[in-house]
Amino acid sequence: MKPQENIEAYLSRRAAEVNQWLESLVPSEMTPPVNLHRAMRYSLLAGGKRLRPVLVLMAGEALGAATDDLMPAACAMEMIHTYSLIHDDLPAMDNDDLRRGRPTCHKAFGEAVAILAGDALLTRAFEVLAAEAPGGDVDRQIRVIKEVAAAAGTVNALIGGQVADIENEGRQVTDSTLEYIHRSKTGAMIRSSVTIGGIIAGGDNNQIETLRQYGEKIGLAFQVADDILDVTSTSEQLGKTPGKDMAARKATYPALHGVAQSENRARQLVGEAIEIISALGPSAYKLKEMASFIIARTS
């Protein structure tokens, strides 16, 4: 972090770096099939906080990795995140019209192209992960691919969480179901982002486990905060349709426990995350700031 650069300035600087890499890592709009690549870029380069890539960078750099070695994996996480948003927004799923302040991919390009653009971003993510060994270390590279594929998968992971989310729509869910959904749908990819940062940096098992536990906490905190925002924000602030979770009777933390208790829970998780990550020493100060920032949006 540059001297006196606050976390918001830092995050937008890193997001801009990530955007430049993303730009270069997907085929141009001139490459056939033109319409597909346009759709991929439309959704991938629509802005957004770049939370997952920035977490890869922060975690990796905390353990001494070079930015250039972290960026491809950081971008792969964003590609997978974007694919999951495109598919989640489809009429057969959440049927959303608005995302990051613009029409969703299927609204702009039609359903067929949107499905394929999602498929393509997922596939491209693995191609990018396989393209070059970070720091020339092929063993770490394979570990990263393994970790990412598991986080994007079905068991306590991204796709599994989305299925559980859809299946529980309109039902009264228990705390443990809600936590399962959160841990899987958002949590797995966030946890995995900090974990692969640590793997690329060549962290030892203790360090990587510390990062994973930190990721677990901030992943949950992020989802609780996100649920609170859905209740308390306007469409303009959110860049997507607010109140949709409640309208769809989706399982959310505020729906179960109210906004005040949700805010408490988020603060508690952030406190735990900060305590955990202290084990990495002074180099983890960005990760500490980040933990606090994740819930700052809600207050």
Added chain:
Amino acid sequence: MKPQENIEAYLSRRAAEVNQWLESLVPSEMTPPVNLHRAMRYSLLAGGKRLRPVLVLMAGEALGAATDDLMPAACAMEMIHTYSLIHDDLPAMDNDDLRRGRPTCHKAFGEAVAILAGDALLTRAFEVLAAEAPGGDVDRQIRVIKEVAAAAGTVNALIGGQVADIENEGRQVTDSTLEYIHRSKTGAMIRSSVTIGGIIAGGDNNQIETLRQYGEKIGLAFQVADDILDVTSTSEQLGKTPGKDMAARKATYPALHGVAQSENRARQLVGEAIEIISALGPSAYKLKEMASFIIARTS
């Protein structure tokens, strides 16, 4: 091949082996989310010729690889193939009701689960590829992942071909567009199947290039033969709705050139494939038989 075992007996024996591996490589129907895993298994374990995995085995074994080292990659190719079928069959794409003689995935499980089951099979394929280095060789493992991700991608590859196919529906296409669609949509994954067999076996660059060229030829031959079958078969023979290509005014070789000329073209491609693969010497005899078998279904 066992003594006097003809190619059909051989292929069904290998397909049965592949099925056993596939069975073990996706989560059971008892693992939550149950419905998703059921849908994945429903489509993946529905039978089929297992052409792509068997090509991985044949190519790899021709260069001396052990079956156990080839099987995970072979199964990954089938997972990717199945994901592409599930997504192609969706209402927004080809809107097919029947596949491998049974209701398509979205007919049986609904659209949302079908989309996610496809996503999950694609993701699982990469997880399987990353799980263990064939023969302990991590460099080969990474090369395989790179090759597969490219073949399943957008540029002259699986997804790109599907987009071009959809976009040209109802249009009069040129020979070169048709060849682009074929080379990409079916060709890339078939070519890649024999190529990764060679990589896993540790083949030299010449051997791998020979396999790739052979794969190119049989991939095209297979697609021409498949198009012919769509015109000349019953639903029962085909396991899916016949005449659909023509009804949808899809670009096919018989539509451009008629059935007789298509049969000639397929035979010519197979001849070329056999000539190319002769460079590998006697161990390639199965690949030769396979080339002929690929078009035998049509005559």
